[in-house]
Amino acid sequence: MRKPRLGRALVHGAAVTALAVSTMMSTSVLAQSVDISQWSPEYVRSIAGTEEFDTAAQCGAVTPLDYQGKLTFWYQGVFEGDPDLLRQYYKDFFVAFRETYPNIELQEQALTYNDLLDKFRTALLGNAGPMMVRLQILGGVEFASKGYLQELSPEDVGWKTEDFWPGAMKSVMWEGKTYGIPTNNETMGFIWNADIFERAGLDPEKPPATWDEVVAYSKQIHDTLGIAGYGLVARKNAGNTPYRFMPQLWAYGGGVFDEADPNPTYEEVRLDSPESKQALQASYDMYVRDKSVPVSALTNQQADNQPLFLAGQVAMMVSHPSDYDVMLDLQAKATGADKEKAQTVIDNMRYGLIPTGPDGRRAVVFGGSNIHILKPEYVDGGVVDEAAAKAMTCFWTSPEWSLKMAYAGSNPGNLNGFKTSWMKERLENIEFLDVTTAMLPYGVPFPALPVTPEIMNIIIPDMLQNALTGAMTVDEAAEDAAQKVRDLTGGGGL
Amino acid sequence: MTSMTEMAAPRGRTASAAPRPRKKIDGWRWGGRIFLLFMLAYTALPMIWMLLTSIKSGFAATQFPPQWWPDEPTLASYQKLLDPQNSVGQDFLRFFWNSLFVSVCTTIMAVVVAVPAAYAFSRFSFPGRKFLFFAVLLRNMFPAVIFLVPLFILMRVLGLVNTHGSLILTYLTFGLPLAIWLLKGFYDNIPVQLEQAARIDGATRFQAFLLIVMPLSAPGIIATAIYSFIGAWNEYIYAATFLTRNDQLTLPVGIQRFFSENTTDFPGLMAASFMMSVPVVVLFLVLQKYFVRALTEGAVKH
Numbered sequence: 001m002r003k004p005r006l007g008r009a010l011v012h013g014a015a016v017t018a019l020a021v022s023t024m025m026s027t028s029v030l031a032q033s034v035d036i037s038q039w040s041p042e043y044v045r046s047i048a049g050t051e052e053f054d055t056a057a058q059c060g061a062v063t064p065l066d067y068q069g070k071l072t073f074w075y076q077g078v079f080e081g082d083p084d085l086l087r088q089y090y091k092d093f094f095v096a097f098r099e100t101y102p103n104i105e106l107q108e109q110a111l112t113y114n115d116l117l118d119k120f121r122t123a124l125l126g127n128a129g130p131m132m133v134r135l136q137i138l139g140g141v142e143f144a145s146k147g148y149l150q151e152l153s154p155e156d157v158g159w160k161t162e163d164f165w166p167g168a169m170k171s172v173m174w175e176g177k178t179y180g181i182p183t184n185n186e187t188m189g190f191i192w193n194a195d196i197f198e199r200a201g202l203d204p205e206k207p208p209a210t211w212d213e214v215v216a217y218s219k220q221i222h223d224t225l226g227i228a229g230y231g232l233v234a235r236k237n238a239g240n241t242p243y244r245f246m247p248q249l250w251a252y253g254g255g256v257f258d259e260a261d262p263n264p265t266y267e268e269v270r271l272d273s274p275e276s277k278q279a280l281q282a283s284y285d286m287y288v289r290d291k292s293v294p295v296s297a298l299t300n301q302q303a304d305n306q307p308l309f310l311a312g313q314v315a316m317m318v319s320h321p322s323d324y325d326v327m328l329d330l331q332a333k334a335t336g337a338d339k340e341k342a343q344t345v346i347d348n349m350r351y352g353l354i355p356t357g358p359d360g361r362r363a364v365v366f367g368g369s370n371i372h373i374l375k376p377e378y379v380d381g382g383v384v385d386e387a388a389a390k391a392m393t394c395f396w397t398s399p400e401w402s403l404k405m406a407y408a409g410s411n412p413g414n415l416n417g418f419k420t421s422w423m424k425e426r427l428e429n430i431e432f433l434d435v436t437t438a439m440l441p442y443g444v445p446f447p448a449l450p451v452t453p454e455i456m457n458i459i460i461p462d463m464l465q466n467a468l469t470g471a472m473t474v475d476e477a478a479e480d481a482a483q484k485v486r487d488l489t490g491g492g493g494l
Numbered sequence: 495m496t497s498m499t500e501m502a503a504p505r506g507r508t509a510s511a512a513p514r515p516r517k518k519i520d521g522w523r524w525g526g527r528i529f530l531l532f533m534l535a536y537t538a539l540p541m542i543w544m545l546l547t548s549i550k551s552g553f554a555a556t557q558f559p560p561q562w563w564p565d566e567p568t569l570a571s572y573q574k575l576l577d578p579q580n581s582v583g584q585d586f587l588r589f590f591w592n593s594l595f596v597s598v599c600t601t602i603m604a605v606v607v608a609v610p611a612a613y614a615f616s617r618f619s620f621p622g623r624k625f626l627f628f629a630v631l632l633r634n635m636f637p638a639v640i641f642l643v644p645l646f647i648l649m650r651v652l653g654l655v656n657t658h659g660s661l662i663l664t665y666l667t668f669g670l671p672l673a674i675w676l677l678k679g680f681y682d683n684i685p686v687q688l689e690q691a692a693r694i695d696g697a698t699r700f701q702a703f704l705l706i707v708m709p710l711s712a713p714g715i716i717a718t719a720i721y722s723f724i725g726a727w728n729e730y731i732y733a734a735t736f737l738t739r740n741d742q743l744t745l746p747v748g749i750q751r752f753f754s755e756n757t758t759d760f761p762g763l764m765a766a767s768f769m770m771s772v773p774v775v776v777l778f779l780v781l782q783k784y785f786v787r788a789l790t791e792g793a794v795k796h
Binding site: 074076078079080081082091107108109110112113114115119122123125126127128130239240302303304306307308310311312313319320322323326329330331333334335336337338341342380409 | 551552553554555556557558565566568570581582642643646647649650655656734735738739740750751752753754755756757758759760762
């Protein structure tokens with residue numbers, strides 16, 4: 001298999017990393033247990049496998065291993081479609097926890113990504129929540145601000161705040177207090193199909209460098225081959241949409257607020273800025289003017305784009321390294337001629353850095369999940385077993401398990417996870433992992449505001465849909481969305 | 495229409511009727527047939543596609559142009575779902591059993607409550623009868639989702655969250671009004687003289703109801719049962735909200751497991767959907783004549 005020009009892209013990435021890191025990690029880089037100021041794929045490789053951790057011993061110091069208790073726990077789980085490797089790690093995790101804490105009666109409940117927030121909100125209204133929950137990154141501040149969560153910091157479970165990305169810690173802080181601990185952090189990469197590029201007359205090893213080039217490549221692919229160029233997603237109330245549109249918005253210099261700035265205040269709404277409109281215009285050009293993205297983009301999420309990519313009907317998309325593992329799984333389970341076809345798709349997959357804006361600005365959503373403990377009054381039964389909850393929190397956020405639970409599609413929340421032998425093994429086994437570790441310093445956290453889920457899951461997709469369906473012009477859609485954000489942050493509703 | 499003499503009449507007519515001349519096939523008839531064929535394809539093709547996808551590998555299911563008939567057909571998805579040794583199979587079989595339990599309990603309770611209630615509305619005159627009759631329909635005038643949070647809080651107060659009882663109770667609140675209306679229409683069409691005759695012959699009111707009215711209303715009761723069963727079997731949003739323990743989940747919620755954040759197991763999803771549709775299709779096929787009869791029975795007043 002030919003190697004893409006990933007090395008060059010990553011070297012370029014490393015060159016700007018220091019600047020990006022200093023931008024994003026503006027708070028406390030000095031005491032970091034992993035030196036993120038040196039962050040680069042090479043640095044990650046150099047620290048992988050350099051330290052060993054004894055999870056049971058470390059968590060035993062927080063909650064004694066013979067502790068007897070009961071714990072209810074909801075989390076965004078992995079399911080039948082996820083890579084076998086990841087599912088096995090989730091299974092192993094709960095087996096290991098039960099072996100380590102045999103006297104804690106654990107009732108865990110896995111929920112799907114799009115259901116978790118709604119189900120959790122409903123349960124809280126009935127004071128019937130679980131004792132602890134693992135939420136996607138944009139959920140923590142909403143629930144902390146409403147008073148549902150207990151204060152919880154890494155120090156409470158034996159870790160240091162410096163063991164976690166400062167950007168990730170922002171997502172669990174509200175009014176100066178900490179309400180959770182990051183379990184995993186992710187930044188996505190740009191995936192393309194080299195064979196389609198070649199057939200469309202593009203250099204198969206050269207991804208688009210800018211979002212303007214994405215628009216141009218997408219048009220060329222569509223005009224030449226009649227298939228979709230870029231895998232645009234614009235579905236409402238699905239996390240996939242902001243995860244794919246916000247990098248574009250930030251790259252053009254726009255934003256919802258000033259969240260991409262070094263020290264954001266979230267006071268100035270920028271959705272109607274010329275830069276934001278330019279980003280929206282790029283999506284409009286692909287969907288309406290060029291018709292070079294799937295016509296189903298308005299209802300697509302990544303789970304719909306992935307089969308299109310695997311079928312050779314979409315040439316480019318923003319996604320996780322887990323797509324590679326999904327493809328390996330599909331190939332392993334295919335038989336006969338399908339097996340060879342699947343291998344061809346794998347051979348043509350290429351990963352690179354997410355494109356930049358016109359002025360070289362590169363950005364990606366600093367995503368992930370955080371773990372939280374609830375206040376007793378919102379929990380079914382009115383009691384929270386704090387010792388049991390801390391045991392689970394310590395276990396999941398440990399270097400070992402925060403790495404293993406993020407093995408196929410993300411990165412460990414606890415930075416010490418990068419030092420484990422499992423990280424070393426992971427770097428050897430997962431193709432293209434360098435891309436997502438290289439993208440980490442470009443990560444921009446979602447605004448740490450209670451209204452962020454509504455902005456990201458409703459207003460942003462609405463803006464896209466208004467522009468792409470022609471219900472509004474690009475300018476009107478951006479201005480309408482900006483006004484909705486102003487209304488929302490001013491205390492109004494949607 | 496439903497009197498015994500009338501019911502006997504068609505048999506006599508059939509026996510004595512001479513063969514009728516064949517009607518000329520006109521354009522309207524052909525148009526009707528084509529329309530019916532179109533409707534058949536419209537309803538059957540998704541089912542066929544579901545079945546075909548369920549016997550493909552994950553990779554084959556994502557191919558375009560699609561493999562109309564899989565190059566490498568496999569029953570792997572069904573084996574996985576039905577294998578109790580496999581974690582997917584364990585979950586699926588448990589969800590299936592849970593759905594069956596909830597649906598059967600809902601059906602039995604709906605019939606037990608709706609039959610006497612409808613009979614009372616049909617035969618008895620009591621203060622507030624009209625108001626009560628329309629009151630049972632009040633709930634059906636609002637979208638079901640409006641009651642989600644209030645019912646959730648109610649179930650929590652009753653200590654029923656995470657129990658199948660919460661679903662059975664909820665499904666009854668949705669299913670009963672229509673069941674009562676359906677059965678009342680049915681009872682209205684059973685001549686009261688039949689019961690009066692039974693009373694004259696010495697039967698008590700209950701005996702007249704049990705031995706005369708109930709057998710005649712069997713199609714209506716069966717239709718009510720089918721309606722309740724299908725409603726409970728397919729319901730998603732309340733099951734997803736009231737149940738949080740894996741061992742309690744029902745099939746519509748369990749099937750969500752084939753969707754992940756970034757990927758979907760299409761063959762597994764289609765195999766599970768197909769197996770989920772089997773009990774309902776079988777039930778409907780076996781009892782459809784009663785269902786149709788019950789729906790049309792109350793349409794004509796005597």
